[in-house]
Amino acid sequence: MLLLKNANLYAPAYMGMNDVLVGGGKILAIGENLDFNIKELEIYNLDGRILTPGLIDQHVHITGGGGEAGYHSRTPEIKLSDITKYGTTTLVGTLGTDGCTRSLENLYSKAKALEYEGISTFIHTGSYATPSVTFTDSITKDLVLIDKVIGVKIAMSDNRSSYPTDEEIIKILAQIRIGGMISKKGGILHIHMGGLETKLDFIFRILKDFSFPINYFSPTHCARTKELFDECLKFQKLGGFIDITTGGSKFAPLDEVIAYGIENGLKLDMISMSSDGNGSVPKFDENGNLVGYGCASCESNLKTLQTIVKNKILDIEKAISLMTKNVASFLNLHHKGEIKVGNDADFASFDNELNLYDVIARGEFCIKDGRICKKGFFE
Structure with missing residues (x-):
């Protein structure tokens, strides 16, 4: 004790x-x-x-990310101390672009290993692609039968997505909803948002055409561009929850992003931050040629927290909530x-x-x- x-x-x-x-x-x-x-x-x-509270990071590539430049560009598995030394005690592991050489079985095994070593872990089934890769023959069964699965990941508005139709997405959402009900996990569709002009168009269409509950949508990388962030503010006004990536592409430093958001109606209880830790970070020369790859760190959450408070954008209570209480509430992490x-x-x-x-x-x-x-x- x-x-x-x-x-x-x-x-x-x-x-x-x-x-x-x-x-x-x-x-x-x-x-x-x-x-x-x-x-x-x-x-x-x-x-x-x-x-x-210990920080909760809802988007970490625990088995590695990358692979877009060939087999050699796959980032390695994460180590325990590369998570905990930045204040994180709970995470959600995800697959990324590569749902072929990276498997859900490996994702689950790594999550169990990290749990054995001392932290709390959850995972999403699926990857960028649709139809979603699953453990069983359905998303519903994954949520019901696989203890660590709390949601499904896909990519949208990204040139690496599978460009699913609205009908395909609504079928995924229907499976999540039933699986979440039976398992009492809630269930979410965790959506990697790319930089294409379509932005959140598909979400707004589905909300309008199918009257589907908004709480099942979980867009992330929401500050990738200012245009995408403005769309996410509109989504919030409808009751949606958004996630900002601290370690990925963003249109401005995140303290400035939050300040801009507050000026434009950002709801602080309906937003979280995640690191995209252990994903790949491409490096380009002055001519835009790919010259190498790095590996993203979970440190970005901690640094963002420090900067937001230091620059007096938010006080400690509100800043900490973005990486603790808000995440747990939205993901039903009792x-x-x-x-x-x-x-x-x-x-x-x-x-x-x-x-x-x-x-x-x-x-x-x-x-x-x-x-x-x-x-x-x-x-």
Whole structure:
């Protein structure tokens, strides 16, 4: 058991100075000046540092991404410490362009491995393509029978998509809806948004022509272009939830994107941020020729959080919510995203400048006093 003392607590709602008791991977008690006579109780003094929920990253290529430039351009699998050292304690793994040499079976196995090593993991079935690759013979069965599957991924408005018709998309959504109902997972269609001029046209048509519930749509990479972001603001006004990628293409620095959004009606409780971590990052020369590939980092979430607060776009409570409470609420991740009794014991601690000090996942330290103390099996 673990007692966290003297935490400046953001749950993410600000709660002031509190202590937090942890046991069995869960939050057992929160209060001022907690004191317990418990054998083998570890007491860790935060000395007034900020304590928040662990970050939830809903878009990570845990088995690698890339492949668009050939077999050699596939990025490698991610390591545990490359997730936790940036404050992330829960993630959703996805496939990308390559749903051929990358398999759902490998995605599931890697998610289980990361879970064994200490963090919480979920995955989406599908990839960029339609019809969606699945574990079983249907999306509905994947949601019902595969424990970690919480949604389906496809690509739209992108030259690497399969250009599905509205009728094909609505059939996917219908399967998600039934699978989500039976499994009580909710279920979403996680949509990689590319840079084509079609933007969110297909979503608006489906909402109009089929009257399908808006809460099943989950567009990501929503700040890729200003035109796409403006469309996403319209989608929000209809009740939609959007996700901004911190590590991918964007039309402006994300603190400026959020400021622009707020000026134009952005709903802060209907937006999240994800890293697109471990995906491929193409490198071009001055003539636009591809000269190499890099690998995206999950660090972009942490850096964006720090910048948004430092530049006074959002306060800590609102900024933290974009990567904790908002994500958990939209994805139906019960017991995640908030520091409250009964929830999973996932935490990140920061100094007043939001430098990361500690990361605790399911009640165990991954990062302690700024040092990695838990590594993956092959690290």
